[in-house]
Amino acid sequence: MSEKLINAKIDGKDYQFPVGMTILDACKSAGYDIPTLCYLKGIAEEGACGMCVVEVKKARTLQRACITKVTDGMEITTDSSAIHEARKTNLELALAHHPLDCMTCDADGDCELQELAYQFGIKKSQFLIDREAFESPKKTAWDTNPFIQFDPQKCILCRRCVDACENQALVEAIGMAMRGSESVVSTPFNVPLEETDCQFCGACVQACPVGALVEKPRIGKGKIFNLEKTDTICAYCGTGCDISLYKDKKNNLVMARGIVDAMPNKGRLCVKGRYGFEYVNSNERLTKPLIKENGKFREATWEEAIAYTATRLQEIKDKYGPDAIGVLGSSRCTNEDNFAVQKFARAVIGTNNVDNCARLCHASTIAGLGKALGTGAATNPVDDIKNADVMFVIGSNMTESHPVIAQFVKENKKKRGAKLIVCDPRKTDLAKVADIYIQHFPGIDVALLNGMMKVMVDKGLVNKEFIEAHTEGYEEFVKVVSKYDLDMVSRLTRVDKAL
Known part of the structure; x- marks a missing residue:
């Protein structure tokens, strides 16, 4: 079924757009540049900054493009003197309490506020309170954590960090406190960040359009234009998040960011992916091959080390046979690397003794x-x-082992109303938000699952057409689960059979 389109005009030109599209998305799809400051698609869509205002024919006031839907016959103007003045005034209001310290700010060159001020030719906000321009940073509840620095004087109250925590990380560790000019991003009751539910995924930092939130490991290590970026894959867990690593002039990694819109993480990272890179900078890392002689290691060249290894492997193979040698792959390697490792073991050494840490x-x-x-x-x-x-989760504490996938599970529950069932002896993070939480006795997963499947079979809660078309051994399966009556399963798992 084709998507329903409606007609609209932008700056006098005719266009067609899908029903429900915002003016901002419509303008972007038609090639019009609309400035934004508080907007992050799918994450922060509140229209707080007013930078995206446009004129709509017959509307009494300027409309915020990020939250206003296109309607049939709508006529939109994206550039006029009234629009320019409104955007400039809104920008100056955002700068009203912002310190003038771009020269020493770590976000210099990577600051959306700075870029917009440049575009609108604003050197100093007409609303700026002079005493705040160079005021020393204030102490906050964020100071004691090792990962995130928060400077409330640089905060423009765009709410992107709050929305990222709520809608992307699905944690809600921070929010807006106070009102009016006293408003501030805060933890509940201003407690230290590490005492909240914060998982230090850094979504708030990546969402911040200014220098109010900065990764502590990168402070003073160079501005964005001094850093060398490399796009790669996070090596920690099996999610395989797309990640950008930033290296300073001393060849040290100083920052990591999720790649926006890239699969599978869509810009998300966990605390390990965002901050767990400093081992790369350790002085204890091996940078040259070592060969042990007389009980002590000595440095060697790669050529010498490879030749030595080849010689010893050949000696062992000749004396004891190829199966005296085993080869270990690594889950931190690429698939191509591990393919080469097993090929070397089988084709060169002649053994099937290949193993991997994942086993x-x-x-x-x-x-x-x-x-x-x-x-x-x-x-x-x-x-x-x-x-x-x-969504049925058993045998996995996703929030610890695969944090980004846990965020997708929470997001699906929140946005689509999907049901979440968690079976775990521990009351995990996902168990706290589950629709049904089953706390079974450790080590009895199979009995629990067989009991659940017996109930499904007995009550006819099976798709017989799918089973006949896509499975085999169903009758044998039914015989196995038939032994697991509810009373026995309840006794073994210590789960109320009413569940």
């Missing part, structure tokens, strides 16, 4: 997934979570 923690899932789905790995993308009406 220890994923042995059971690999066996189960392999039998059930044909491969011991995920068979669908993370983005499929958003299409689920019911």
Whole structure:
């Protein structure tokens, strides 16, 4: 079914747009540049800054493009003297309490407020209180945490950080306190950030359009135009988040950011991905190969080390056979690297003794997934979570092991009303927001699952057409689960059978 379109004019030109599109999105799709300061698509859409105002024919006032929907026959003007003056005044209001310290600010060159002030030719806000221009930073409840610096004097109250915490990180550790000119971004009752539910994912920092929120590890290490950026994949967990790493002039990593709109994380990162890079800068890292002689290591060249390794492997193979050698891959390597490792083991050494660190923690899932789905790995993308009406989580504390995926689970529950069922002996972060939480006895997962499946079979809650078309061994499966009556499962799992 084709999407319904409506007619509208922008600066006198005719266009067609889908029903429900905002003026801002319509203008951007037609190639018009509308300035914004508080807007982040899908995250912060409140129209707080007033920078995106446009004229709409027959409207009594200027309309905020980011929150106003295009209607059929609407006539929009994106540039006029009234629009320019309104945007400039709103920008000067945002600058009213902002210190004039761009020369020493870590966000210099990476500040949306600075860029807009340049575009509008504002050197100093007409509303600026002079004593605040160079006032020393104030102490805040954020000072004691090791990751995020907050300077309330630079804050323009755009709410992007608050909305990122609420709508992207799904935590709500910060909010707006006080009113009017006394408004400030704050933790509940101004307690230290580390005493809140904050997970230090840094979504608030990445959302901040100014220098009010800055990553502490990068302070004083260089401005954005002094840093070298490299786009890569986070190596911590299996989510595989797209990430940008920033290196200073001393060749040290100083900052990490999620790549906006890139799959699978869509700009999100967890505390490990955003701040867990400093081990790369450690003086204890090996930078040259070491060979042990007489019980002590000595530095060697790569050529010498490779030749030595090849010689020893050949000696061991000749004396004891190829199966005396084992090769270990790593989940921190790329798929291509691990393919080369196993190829080296099988084709060069002649052994099938290939192992990987994932075998220890994923042995059971690999066996189960392999039998059930044909491969011991995920068979669908993370983005499929958003299409689920019911999400069932067992055997995983996502918030700790795969924090970004946990955010997608929470987002689907919040935005689409999907149901969340969590089975875990511990009351995890996801269990706190679950529609149904089952706290079973540790180590009884299989009995719990078999009992649940028996109930589904007994009550006819199965898709027989799907089973016949896409599965095998269903009758044997029914025989196995038939042994797990509710009384026995309740006794083993210590879960009320009413659940």
